[in-house]
Amino acid sequence: METMRFDYPASTTVPRRVCLGVVASGDLEILLQPSTDGKSHVLIQTSVTGFGDTWKAVLDWFFSTYTDAADIVIHDAGATPGTVALRLQQAVEESRA
Template identity: 50%
Template structure:
């Protein structure tokens, strides 16, 4: 198990909690929490060691497109970078859902 932490300067605060995905083989869960900070903190717990650079690249690409301010927790069980980006995009859809 590896724990990773990243911080990104961001400008768009979220207003509600979001939970997408599940912790299962080849998947991950993402939890977003509102914050009053002008940045996003990302804490990752992953069973796949040694992929810090890959995580950073995926997250940087995401925050370049979606500069949301939140506290994010990601619990990973071997998801590929494509699945990670898909789940992050799914979380953005949940944020914009007007239920």
């Protein structure tokens, strides 16, 4: 099990709390809620070690366009970068619905 933390600047705050996905073989769960300090914080707990650079690249790409402050917890069971990006986008859309 590996745990990683990333922080990103933000300009607004995510509207509401969201939980989506399931932790199962090859997938992940995302818990997203408004941040209290005006920044985005991502905590990743993954069963697959050694992919910190890949996680950083996906999150850097995501936060290059996503500007809401959120506390995000990701429980990963080997999701691909494409799945991670899709789930993050789904979480944001759901929080704004």
